Amino acid sequence: MSVVDRPLASPGYSEADSxxxxxFLNHSHGILSWAxxxxxxxxxxxxxxxxxxxxxxxxxFALMIRIHLWNFQDGWLSNKTYNQVFxxxxxxxxxxxxxxxxxxALGNFLLPIxxxxxxxxxxxxxxxxxxxxxxxxxxFLAALSITGLDTGWTFYTPYSIDTQQGGAVxxxxxxxxxxxxxxxxxxxxxIVTINTMRPPGMSWFRMPLFLWALYSTSIxxxxxTPVLGITVLLLSxxxxxxxxIFDPKLNGDPVTFQHFFxxxxxxxVYIMILPAMGIISELMSVxxxxxxxxxxxxxxxxxxxxxFGFLVWxxxxxxxxxxxxxxxxxxxxTFTVSIPSAIKVFNWLGTMYQGTVSLNTPMxxxxxFIFLFxxxxxxxxxxxxxxxxxxxxxxxxxxxxxxxVMMGGTLVAFLGGVFHWWPKMxxxxxxxxxxxxxAIIVFVGxxxxxxxxxxxxxxxxxxxxxxxxxxxxxxxxxxxxGSLTLGSGLLLALIVLLMSLVNGKKAPRNPWGGATLxxxxxxxxxxxxxxxxxTVGDPxxxxxxxxxxxxxxxxxxx
Amino acid sequence: MTAIQDTHIPNHEAGHADDHHHEHxxxxxxxxxxxxxxxxxxxxxxxxxxxxxxxxxxxMFCAYALYRNRNPExxxxxSSFLNEKLGAINTGVLLFSSLTMAWAVRAAQLRQHxxxxxxxxxxxGCAAIFLGVKSVEYSHKWELGLLPGRFYVPxxxxxxxxxxxxxxxxxxxxAIVTVLCAAYAVFSWAIKSTFHQQVSGPLLTAAxxxxxxxxxxxxxxxxxxxxxxxxxxxxxxMSVQGHIDHDSHDHAAASDTHEHDHGxxxxxxxxxxxxxxxxxxxxxxxxxxxxxxxxxxxxxxGLFFSIYYCMTGVHAVHIIGGMIVISWLIVKAARHxxxxxxxxxxxxxxxxxxxxxxxxxxxxxxxxxxT
Numbered sequence: 065m066s067v068v069d070r071p072l073a074s075p076g077y078s079e080a081d082s083x084x085x086x087x088f089l090n091h092s093h094g095i096l097s098w099a100x101x102x103x104x105x106x107x108x109x110x111x112x113x114x115x116x117x118x119x120x121x122x123x124x125f126a127l128m129i130r131i132h133l134w135n136f137q138d139g140w141l142s143n144k145t146y147n148q149v150f151x152x153x154x155x156x157x158x159x160x161x162x163x164x165x166x167x168x169a170l171g172n173f174l175l176p177i178x179x180x181x182x183x184x185x186x187x188x189x190x191x192x193x194x195x196x197x198x199x200x201x202x203x204f205l206a207a208l209s210i211t212g213l214d215t216g217w218t219f220y221t222p223y224s225i226d227t228q229q230g231g232a233v234x235x236x237x238x239x240x241x242x243x244x245x246x247x248x249x250x251x252x253x254x255i256v257t258i259n260t261m262r263p264p265g266m267s268w269f270r271m272p273l274f275l276w277a278l279y280s281t282s283i284x285x286x287x288x289t290p291v292l293g294i295t296v297l298l299l300s301x302x303x304x305x306x307x308x309i310f311d312p313k314l315n316g317d318p319v320t321f322q323h324f325f326x327x328x329x330x331x332x333v334y335i336m337i338l339p340a341m342g343i344i345s346e347l348m349s350v351x352x353x354x355x356x357x358x359x360x361x362x363x364x365x366x367x368x369x370x371x372f373g374f375l376v377w378x379x380x381x382x383x384x385x386x387x388x389x390x391x392x393x394x395x396x397x398t399f400t401v402s403i404p405s406a407i408k409v410f411n412w413l414g415t416m417y418q419g420t421v422s423l424n425t426p427m428x429x430x431x432x433f434i435f436l437f438x439x440x441x442x443x444x445x446x447x448x449x450x451x452x453x454x455x456x457x458x459x460x461x462x463x464x465x466x467x468x469v470m471m472g473g474t475l476v477a478f479l480g481g482v483f484h485w486w487p488k489m490x491x492x493x494x495x496x497x498x499x500x501x502x503a504i505i506v507f508v509g510x511x512x513x514x515x516x517x518x519x520x521x522x523x524x525x526x527x528x529x530x531x532x533x534x535x536x537x538x539x540x541x542x543x544x545x546g547s548l549t550l551g552s553g554l555l556l557a558l559i560v561l562l563m564s565l566v567n568g569k570k571a572p573r574n575p576w577g578g579a580t581l582x583x584x585x586x587x588x589x590x591x592x593x594x595x596x597x598x599t600v601g602d603p604x605x606x607x608x609x610x611x612x613x614x615x616x617x618x619x620x621x622x
Numbered sequence: 623m624t625a626i627q628d629t630h631i632p633n634h635e636a637g638h639a640d641d642h643h644h645e646h647x648x649x650x651x652x653x654x655x656x657x658x659x660x661x662x663x664x665x666x667x668x669x670x671x672x673x674x675x676x677x678x679x680x681x682m683f684c685a686y687a688l689y690r691n692r693n694p695e696x697x698x699x700x701s702s703f704l705n706e707k708l709g710a711i712n713t714g715v716l717l718f719s720s721l722t723m724a725w726a727v728r729a730a731q732l733r734q735h736x737x738x739x740x741x742x743x744x745x746x747g748c749a750a751i752f753l754g755v756k757s758v759e760y761s762h763k764w765e766l767g768l769l770p771g772r773f774y775v776p777x778x779x780x781x782x783x784x785x786x787x788x789x790x791x792x793x794x795x796x797a798i799v800t801v802l803c804a805a806y807a808v809f810s811w812a813i814k815s816t817f818h819q820q821v822s823g824p825l826l827t828a829a830x831x832x833x834x835x836x837x838x839x840x841x842x843x844x845x846x847x848x849x850x851x852x853x854x855x856x857x858x859x860m861s862v863q864g865h866i867d868h869d870s871h872d873h874a875a876a877s878d879t880h881e882h883d884h885g886x887x888x889x890x891x892x893x894x895x896x897x898x899x900x901x902x903x904x905x906x907x908x909x910x911x912x913x914x915x916x917x918x919x920x921x922x923x924g925l926f927f928s929i930y931y932c933m934t935g936v937h938a939v940h941i942i943g944g945m946i947v948i949s950w951l952i953v954k955a956a957r958h959x960x961x962x963x964x965x966x967x968x969x970x971x972x973x974x975x976x977x978x979x980x981x982x983x984x985x986x987x988x989x990x991x992x993t
Contacts (some may be wrong), residue, residue: 305931313921314771
C-alpha cells in the first residue's frame with residue numbers, strides 16, 4: 065500500500081505511533097491475504113465494499129422505477145420488467161444491503177476494537193459468514209440474470225408457487241436461506257464476543273451504546289432468522305416437491321406463509337434499525353462533546369425493542385384475514401414499540417441540549433436521521449391503527465413510511481457511521497465541506513422523493529403498480545426529481561470518501577474527540593488492534609479529552 | 623466451565639490473562655486469554671446455535687400443529703402407514719448414541735484416547751444404523767406411493783406397491799462411502815500407521831453399520847407385512863377407517879363448543895371450507911352430507927406426508943451433518959489432541975448430537991404413535 069512509504073505529515077510530531085507505518089492494511093499483501101484473512105477489520109472492510117456495491121445495484125433499480133413512473137402510462141419498461149425491477153430493488157436492498165450493512169460491515173470492524181480485544185470470538189466463522197454472504201449474492205444475481213424474479217421481495221404464496229419464474233424463485237429463496245445463515249453467524253459471533261471477551265473493568269453498563277445496539281440486534285438475528293430459513297426452505301420444497309403446506313390447491317394455507325415470513329421479517333426491521341440507533345448514540349455524544357443523556361435508558365430500550373419486535377408481526381397482515389381479537393392485540397403491541405423508540409429520540413435531543421455541537425459531516429447525517437426517523441416513526445402510527453390501516457394498506461403511504469425508517473433511518477445512520485469511522489478505518493480524513501454538501505443534498509433529495517408519496521398513498525395510489533391515474537402525475541414527477549437529487553447526493557458522498565483515499569490528510573488517532581476504545585487505537589489500527597491492553601473508562605466521559613493542535617486530533621489528558 | 627474447574631487447570635497455564643507476552647499453547651487461539659475463556663466462548667456459541675436449530679425446526683412443528691388441529695383424522699389415517707417398530711428401534715439407537723457421545727466427552731477429559739476414538743466410532747455407527755433403517759422406511763413408502771403433496775398416490779386396499787429399486791438408489795452413496803473407507807482401511811494397514819488405522823477402523827465400521835440398519839429395517843418391515851397379510855390387512859384397514867369415523871364424530875361434537883361459527887357442520891369439512899382453497903373438491907362431492915371425509919388423497923394425506931418428509935428429512939440432514947463433524951473429531955482424537963483443558967470440540971459436538979437426538983424424541987411420538 066502506498067500509505068506506508070509517505071513521510072510523516074507533521075515534522076514536529078512527537079508520538080511516533082500516531083501515524084502508524086505498519087497497520088492492518090499493509091500487514092500482509094496480495095489478494096489471498098484478503099480473501100483468506102481472519103482479521104475482523106479486513107472482513108469488515110470487504111463487507112463494506114460488498115454492501116455498498118449491493119446498495120449501488122439496488123439504487124440503480126430504484127432509479128429505474130422512478131424514471132418509469134414519470135408518465136402515468138407507457139413507461140419505458142414493460143409491465144413485466146417493471147415487476148421484476150421493483151422485486152429486485154426490494155430484495156437486494158433488504159437482504160443484501162440493509163440487514164448486513166451496519167452489523168456486518170461497521171460492526172465487524174468496530175466491535176472487537178471497542179471491546180479492546182484482538183478479534184471476534186470465532187474468526188473463522190466470521191470469514192465463513194462473509195463467504196455465505198457472497199454465495200447469497202451470487203444466487204441473487206443468478207435470479208436476476210436467468211429469468212428475473214417477479215414476486216415482490218416478500219415471496220408471498222400462492223403467487224410464488226404459481227409464477228412462471230420458477231428458477232428465479234428457487235435461486236432467490238436459496239440466496240435468502242444462505243444470507244440468513246450469514247446473518248445468524250455474525251449475530252452469534254457478536255453475542256459470544258460481547259459476553260466472554262469484554263476486558264477487565266468493562267461491565268455491561270460501561271459498554272459503548274453501539275455495542276448494546278449490536279447485542280440487541282444479534283439476539284434478533286439469532287432468534288428470528290432461523291424461522292425465515294425454514295420458511296424459504298419450505299417454499300423451495302413447495303416448488304420442487306409440491307408439498308402443499310402453503311398451497312391452497314393442495315389444502316395448504318397461504319396465510320400461514322405470511323405468518324412465518326413476518327415472524328422473521330418484522331423483527332428483521334429491528335435488525336435494520338437498532339444498529340443505526342447505536343450509531344446515532346455514538347455520533348450524538350461525540351460530536352456534541354458531551355456525555356450521552358440517559359445511558360441506561362438507551363441501553364434498556366434497545367433490548368426492549370428487540371423483545372417487543374417479536375410480538376408485532378401481525379400488523380403486516382391486518383387485511384390478510386385474522387380474528388378481530390388477534391388484530392386488536394397486534395395493534396396494541398405495535399403501539400408499545402413506539403415507547404422505547406421515543407425514549408431514544410428524546411435522549412438524543414437531551415444529549416444535544418447545552419452540548420458543544422460540531423456541525424460536521426457525521427453530525428449532519430445524525431441530525432438528518434433524527435428528523436427522518438421521527439417522521440418515519442410517527443407515520444407508523446396510522447399504519448398500526450386498525451381502522452386507518454385498512455385504507456393505507458398496500459398504498460404509497462406504506463412505501464413512504466418504511467423508506468423513511470429504512471432509508472432515512474438506517475441508510476442515513478450508516479452513512480453517518482461510515483463518515484465518522486472512515487478516518488479510523490482508512491487512516492485518511494475526508495473533505496468535510498463536500499461531505500456537508502452531500503449530507504444536505506441527500507436530506508433534501510430524500511424528502512423530495514418520499515414526502516409526496518405520503519400524499520399519493522393517502523389519496524389511494526396503490527404500491528407496486530406500473531401505471532397510475534393521470535391526476536397522480538405531478539406528485540410522481542416530484543418524487544422522481546427527488547430521487548435523482550438523492551442519487552446525486554449519494555454519489556457525491558461516495559466521491560468524497562474515495563477522494564480522501566487519494567489526497568486525504570492523514571488521520572490522527574482521535575479526530576472527533578471520542579472517548580470509546582477505538583479512538584485509543586492508531587488510525588488505521590495495527591493488525592492486533594492494541595499493542596498493550598487498554599485501560600477501560602467511562603465511554604462517555606469527555607472531561608479529560610482535549611484538542612491537540614500538533615496532530616489535529618484529540619488526546620486524553622493523563 | 624464446571625468441568626474445567628473440576629479437572630484442576632495448572633496455575634502456570636491459566637492464570638496470566640494480564641500478561642500479554644505469555645506463550646500460547648497450540649490449542650489456544652491467539653485472541654483468547656486462557657483456556658477457560660476459549661471454552662466458555664465455544665460453549666456459549668454452541669448453545670446459541672442450538673437455539674437457532676430449535677427455532678428452525680419450530681417452523682415445521684408449527685405447521686404440524688396447524689394441520690393436525692385442522693384435520694386430526696388425516697393424521698390418524700396416515701400414521702397407520704408408519705411402522706412404529708422401526709421408529710422405536712431408531713429411537714433406541716439414537717438414545718444409545720447419546721450415551722456413547724457423553725462417554726466420549728468424559729474420555730476426552732481424562733485423556734483416554736483409545737476409548738474416545740471407540741466411543742466416537744460407536745456414535746457414528748449408531749447414526750449409520752439410524753440412516754439405514756430410515757432408508758428402508760423411505761423407500762418402502764415411495765414404492766407404495768406415499769409421497770408428499772401433489773405426488774401422493776391414493777392407497778388401494780391390499781396393494782403392496784411396485785418394486786422401483788428406491789432402496790438400492792438410497793444405498794448407492796453409502797456403498798461408495800463404504801468402498802472408500804475399506805480402501806482407506808487397507809491402505810492404513812499396508813503402511814502400518816497407527817493413526818490411519820485408528821481413523822479408518824471406526825469409519826469403516828460405521829459405514830458397514832448403515833447396511834446393518836438396512837437389513838434390520840427390511841427384516842422388520844417384511845415381518846410387519848407378514849403379520850398383516852392380505853386378508854388381515856383388509857380387516858386392519860377397515861378397523862382404522864372405523865376408528866376415524868368414530869373420532870371425527872367426537873371431534874365434531876367437541877368443536878361445537880369451540881367453533882360456534884361453524885354451526886353443526888362436521889369440523890373437518892368446515893375447516894376445509896373455511897380455508898377456502900380446495901372447497902371445490904369438497905362442495906360438489908357427497909361428503910358434505912356424510913360426516914366422514916375421504917382423507918385418502920393428495921389434498922389430505924398428501925399434506926401429512928409433506929410434513930412427515932420435511933421433518934424427518936431435515937432431521938436426517940442434521941444426522942448426516944453430525945456424522946461429518948464426528949468423523950472430524952475422530953481424526954483429532956486419533957492425533958491425541960484432546961485433554962482436560964482442551965475438549966471443547968467434543969463437548970460442543972456432543973451438545974449438538976444430543977439436540978438432534980432430542981428432536982427425534984419429539985418426532986417419534988408425534989408422527990408414529992398417533993393412534
